[in-house]
Amino acid sequence: MSKINSKLLVSLFLLPEFAQAAELNQANTAWILTSTTLVLFMTIPGLSLFYAGLVRSKNVLSVLMQCFAITCLVSILWLAGGYSFIFANGGELQKYIGGAAKVFLPGITTGSLTGDIPESVYFMFQMTFAIITPALIVGAFAERMKFSAMLWFSGLWLMIVYVPVCHWIWGGGWLADLGAMDFAGGIVIHVNAGVAALVSALVIGKRKGFPTTAMPPHNMTMVVTGAGMLWVGWFGFNAGSALTSDGRAGMAMLATHIGAASGALTWMFIEWLRYGKPSVLGIVTGMVAGLGTITPASGFVGPIGALVIGVTAGIVCFYATQIVKRKLIIDDSLDVFPVHGIGGITGSLLTGVFAASSLGGLGLAEGVTIAHQVGVQALAVVVTIVWSALFSYVILKCLDKLIGLRVTVDEEVQGLDTVLHEETGYLDL
Numbered sequence: 001m002s003k004i005n006s007k008l009l010v011s012l013f014l015l016p017e018f019a020q021a022a023e024l025n026q027a028n029t030a031w032i033l034t035s036t037t038l039v040l041f042m043t044i045p046g047l048s049l050f051y052a053g054l055v056r057s058k059n060v061l062s063v064l065m066q067c068f069a070i071t072c073l074v075s076i077l078w079l080a081g082g083y084s085f086i087f088a089n090g091g092e093l094q095k096y097i098g099g100a101a102k103v104f105l106p107g108i109t110t111g112s113l114t115g116d117i118p119e120s121v122y123f124m125f126q127m128t129f130a131i132i133t134p135a136l137i138v139g140a141f142a143e144r145m146k147f148s149a150m151l152w153f154s155g156l157w158l159m160i161v162y163v164p165v166c167h168w169i170w171g172g173g174w175l176a177d178l179g180a181m182d183f184a185g186g187i188v189i190h191v192n193a194g195v196a197a198l199v200s201a202l203v204i205g206k207r208k209g210f211p212t213t214a215m216p217p218h219n220m221t222m223v224v225t226g227a228g229m230l231w232v233g234w235f236g237f238n239a240g241s242a243l244t245s246d247g248r249a250g251m252a253m254l255a256t257h258i259g260a261a262s263g264a265l266t267w268m269f270i271e272w273l274r275y276g277k278p279s280v281l282g283i284v285t286g287m288v289a290g291l292g293t294i295t296p297a298s299g300f301v302g303p304i305g306a307l308v309i310g311v312t313a314g315i316v317c318f319y320a321t322q323i324v325k326r327k328l329i330i331d332d333s334l335d336v337f338p339v340h341g342i343g344g345i346t347g348s349l350l351t352g353v354f355a356a357s358s359l360g361g362l363g364l365a366e367g368v369t370i371a372h373q374v375g376v377q378a379l380a381v382v383v384t385i386v387w388s389a390l391f392s393y394v395i396l397k398c399l400d401k402l403i404g405l406r407v408t409v410d411e412e413v414q415g416l417d418t419v420l421h422e423e424t425g426y427l428d429l
Helices: 006-014 026-054 057-082 119-140 147-170 174-178 186-204 220-242 247-275 280-297 303-327 336-354 370-402 409-414 416-421
Strands: none
Touching: 026 057, 026 119, 026 220, 057 119, 057 147, 057 416, 119 147, 119 186, 119 336, 147 174, 147 186, 147 370, 147 416, 174 370, 186 280, 186 336, 186 370, 220 247, 220 280, 247 280, 247 303, 280 303, 280 336, 303 336, 336 370, 409 416
């Protein structure tokens, strides 16, 4: 395949300010409408059910409520400025942050286009990415954070952490200028959320009884159902990021599927060899690891690259989970950092390798070597880690001082469903 300039890709596929097409492309519009639905489907109900099944029964509603409330909150914040400060022209500050011209979408009509699709559709598509990112972090502090603190953290984190990072890479910021490659969110979403999750787990502290008390998933059927929804929805996530209904979207979909399947099988076989039996939890966790790791590379690599990345994801994320939980004794409740954070880091670095045409990828920018591209990827990853860690910590510590982050020990023992919502997920028959 011909070489693809990563800076041009950012401009063409991800910036509303790019020169508008002469007319609306109905095929592309139909695909992005579908992809938008699929990505929202990833959060509600996909991630919601996946996370809810992993916690104990006394906290199942709290997790469902958190994901649902985040969806609503982020939607309003996106309209009120999130979208604008990423994708509107920032003028002299464009390298670092977007402008306020699109706050509450003034002047946006049915005829307004971003490229060759309606800007309303582009707005919605990008909003679904913004929704799932803070929702991923929920898994780190599940079963012990106050609902009010969760809402404040999610809203502040979106505006202070997600918006700048997203602008730097997808909004024409300084990392985009350097040629950072992140097709669908390995850095913007998975590294960003994964690091915030790790910081959250450290700041809020361990659940009562961790790690000596067993805390198995209360409903594996729910977990597998949610995992299946995530897999299907992820096609909108990755293939939709092409913003076209063409071969690029098809290749991204193929890479996504191969990454998920190889990650799932790799994790399953590692557990089988290590513990004597393949677990259902293992295969679905491996699938999520494969998906998160292939995400940044999905529109840049071929099938072989996707296979290698997926296998690598299964290995690296499995051992990262063991280290975080068993060696470091960090209570990242639902393994957000070792799966999404480590997966995002791994996939982002490997994007610089397997995007090369010599390795079956779509090609690096003219004159760019694999070593140079990996260096740019590493810089983008490190910057995101530092930004997310620093401001996630500041937000959490401020909230802890002002309203408190976690429920009391007695409330945690009783369960968040009853304590925070006065409801239960299951009738006690």
